[in-house]
Amino acid sequence: MKKLFSYLIIAFVITTACKKEKTANTITADTSLSTDSITEIAKEAWIYGYPMFYNYKTIYANAVNKDAKEFVGGFNKFKSIAVSATPADTLVVTINNDTPYSMAAINVSDEPVILEVPKIEQDRYYVMQLVDLYTFNFEYVGSRATGNQPGKYLIAGPDWKGKAPNGITKVLKSETSLIFVVGRTQLHNPKDAVNLKRIQAQYKLIPLHEYENQAAPAEKKYNLALPVWNEADYSSPKFINVLNSLLQYTTEDSSEKTLRARFAKIGVQPGVNYDSSKYPPETIKAIEKGIAEGKKELESKIDNLKDSGSLFGTRASLKNNYLNRAIAAAAGLYGNTKEEAVYTGSSTDKDNQPLMGSNKYILRFSKDELPEAKYFWSITMYNLPKRFLVSNPISRYSIGNKTDGVKYEPNGDLVFYLQGDSPGKSKESNWLPTPKSGRFMFVMRIYGPQPDVINNVWKMPSAEKVK
Template identity: 25%
Template sequence: MKVMILATLAAIAFAAPVRAQPAPISDQDISNAYIYLLGRLMVTRQQQLDFQEGFKWNELRHRKPGAVDWPNPNLDVAYSEAWVAVDEESCTIVTVPKVEGRYYTVQVLNGWGETLANINERVFPNRPSGEFALCLRGAKATLPTEVVRIDLPVKHSRILSRVELGDDWDKAVALQHQFTLRATGNPALPDIPRTPIFELEQFPGVEAFDAAEAALDSEPDINPGLEAMQERTRAIARAAKEQPERGRIDQVIREQAFAEIAKAGTRIGHGTVQNGWARPGVVGEYGIDYLTRTLVNYRGIWANVKPEVLYYRGGNDSTGAELNGDNVYTLTFPKDELPSRFANYFWSVIAVDSTRFRVLPNPRNRYLLNRETKPEYNADGSLTLYFADQKPSDAPDGNWLPTPKGTVYRLTFRYYGPTEGVANGTYYPPALRRMN
């Protein structure tokens, strides 16, 4: 009998092998997964706010110049926005007017803030205007022969069109309103993921993982190499449903993940810093660099790809001290390194606060310096820009950006159509020098 029992137990052991236990969840796993997920939650947050405002699928909303409430807005352009839905039978037609003598683009992004396409003269030099069809890859939609088809890997996307304002805002706005959208059929419309709508200066804690399934199920991550991160995020979301793990996860987020985000923000993830200016290593298309993607979605959502625009962020002066509205700073470009040298289209610089990254209110209602502020050049051909609460006596009016007292702030320098050292990463703006 004993022999038979042993034989039976042995048979059971061979027939039903013990399942491997899931790997324990480390603090670093939690922090990494949180940072990864937060990038998606930044987009779903904005999507919910948009539809609460009245957005409808496949309809453009034309914004008045300056009337956008995003981190680091570009005030050089008139924006139009939309959320686009396509499916196996329906495409969305984008009508692009003929634009001459000014920059424009129609940027298409997915639900992680990854740029999927641009429609402009750089990408379509032989046919920069007309009708373009955004279609799901493999869709069997019938299109007119003159329409240019652009295949997308996702059914739902975000559109952002930009038209340079230049010195004729009325003309720019008239062109802006000639951009249109229309669906060729009746695409299935998705439910908007219900995820936390948080203030940008107050990230969610463990409740972020309560929304993980909704956030991840509603939008695939198209970057190969992040599958394991997505599965780890789902595993942590399951663990967060039970105590004591829920309490531990929340503590790790607040003590470790928040600190890692703040530390990485100095260099914009895996970017580089020189002369007090940070340059992102990747932007608009992130590959497996989810850290940079999350930081960019946080501080400059809807960032475009490098061939369109390159952003430098300045947060410190030549001594390494933070920029503060109590001080006066100058930024001088030598005559052979003027901003216009490095931009095919235009350049500009704005100042934003250090928490919500919005432009700084000031009595002059001046929020940027660019070609249209008509900066004056020095006798030797160099260009000096001034940042101060009150205009320095020796500063030409068009060279001065008001920065209110008591404000810790950051500068964002944009080069649209970057060239030479800006395009290849060998150039950085000069250091800011404190004058008082």
Template identity: 30%
Template sequence: MNRRELIAALAAAAAPGGALAQDSTLRASAQAAWLYGLPLIEMATTRARALTGRGGMAGAINRFVHSRALAGPQSRAVTAPNNDTLYSSAWLDLTRGPVTLTIPPTGDRYISVAGMNFYTDNDFVLGTRTSGGGGGRFTIVGPGQAGSGPRVVRLSTPQGWLLARTLVDGPSDLAAVHAVQDGLGLTGSVAPPPPTFAARAAPAMDYFMSVAALLAANPPPATDGALFARIAALGLSADGRFDAARHDPAARAEIEAGVSAARAALQSVRPGPSSGGWSYPKSNLGDYGQDYVFRAGVALAGLAALPAAEAMYMNPVGDRGRMFSGDGPYVLKFPGNAQPPVDAFWSLTMYEATPEGQFFLVENPLGRYSIGDRTPGLARGADGSLEIWIARSDPGGARSANWLPAPASGPFTLSFRAYLPRPELLDGRYRLPAIVAG
């Protein structure tokens, strides 16, 4: 791809509202279609890993499997895992009818159970914020299905992902959280395992054949009709038709060029507006509408992100975009009267960055992957202020107690999570202090 084509690709990604290129050529159609299909592909890939046991959570369709230990460096099934909650995961198939979800009483303990359609939108989030801490039984229905009872929730695609997060207050709390997990239940038909689909690195023809099959299994909303009109040159239809044989070698070369442009455009996606050294989530995080480029970027770097009312994810501005490359130390200081305003909890998590733009926890001397409002042993100032020291090596002295270790080498980034953010954080009246050189 030449410089002019790259600039055009980046401009398409940066267009207002995440609009895709309007050019109807085969190359532009392939670019738009690859980005549109990426969330479907990432969902299918993550589902396959879970059902076959890669990532340590083998299971069956319409059945929960539980992670019994907090995420660590071995946790590679989902990008950017948190280190605050235990996950419980169930892959849904509602083609044989609704399923019944049971959530146990959790009292004041934070829990969320997010129901994501196959396009990665959160169709519903149950738990502390919405249905309360008393638990209950809920009927999950699919498109066109009827449900009875006062607690019916709907998934907008026949297949989807149910992901529960239960707060853990340290290692001594694990047994109590395991009891909560054991109270989570799903009853309904056990569907057969799904077929295998191509991954995002697959050749274009294989990729689009898989996207077509996923479209057929999970029809897109009618509001995506304009997208399919724009990609008509590619021949990928909303009802899941794609004829690879119609494209001769010259056409396939154009398609591959469009895919390359899509990959380049994806690297330019930003999570949201920046202010004071942090980027803040866009208002449509977790419910993307027609913001296809943003949706694709989140599917790659933060699959299963919750909507802002449930959790806000803030990323720092480093010396290389979102990335830091220096050794540190860096410091994040919260004044005593300016602690993050949340009704659940907050944490700052360290990640190493992969060349593909995914983020994972990394081994360090302390076995500490995050610092938050529940981290034991942190040193605070006399006025209640808190300094978090970020460095590749121990910053020494009084700083050691508040050290968040960075990877020994390579780029790294951080994610600040605020669960159940209060209005002043949601509307921007409160801003995080910048991370600065120490």
């Protein structure tokens, strides 16, 4: 985990020189805080902001950075992939391999956007997960939430008070103006890619003025421009301006009034420039200590993560647990709410030893241990500490109950072989390749989980080391 977080260290710059004051939208210093207070607030702010930083990394690549391979031409445009993910896809950690993505960064600062989806055949699962800048899953469109019928959904920001036009299925309100949509559409098998492309081409994002054949509205102006993504900035005082820029696209929830006021004491204020040259060395050291403490706590929680089911959801369901929100972003950004999909997995075996590519394992589900899923379930392999897919000679990155050719035992059990080399031709149908060396982990995704799965009554079996 140390390598995973070595590039995630983010420095907050704070105040301690003289009485705090604003001039020309620039924050100056504040000596009323002790270094211990600065450290504690910095730790809180680092954990609070962590999910936003890495959500914005994806938004930036998708809609802002013209040189990124993920760039689609700006906001409010889908980028769809009609094949399963491969080890070359490294923008998002623990990427999903079952349901190819249709992703879009949406900006509703000026006006709402209409999400249009087509009718989809009943045996194909799909979902549109709407994630606000905080990374709350604030709404869903798809097989579970709205069915497979066609629909037009108006996505609006926190300041919109208009009336939905005729033909709108539902209004979806976000508390932030920057939104990321994670669309997933089931791919039955490689030959199904043609059908998948046809469906993905019908996912549309239409600005409200275009939908109504009206003139475009005036563009909202912000004090700070959207930041350029630069990993090095997050280890320096430059970071505070990035956070202050992103906070311009949020609203202050009533439950966070006290928290935001506390953050403001160290210079975290939406749209206000932050000049790090105003602060003495002891302030910077206090901030760095707070970041280190936040990083240590987050790292320890991820190392011991067993169940991620409660880490993803709405603000109300997460109850403003900012540490859990940060854990979710670090362990698997854009995870679904548990009613949509449940995630479980492991990086250790039955004896609580790390899973190693130099070993061979079996993962056995008795016929009574198979999870109940309305749609399907799968297990995906990842290397550690990077959490990327694992290259292998058969190009298989996940396996599950819908995988072509999977064989059950005569008694109904299902056995998967987790190892770097082939278990033999007769068993390759049930082989999920691991790295040939180093640590690894696997994640099980259950789509349309039933009550026993949602409520943690069902438990996934542990991998067993074999000779």
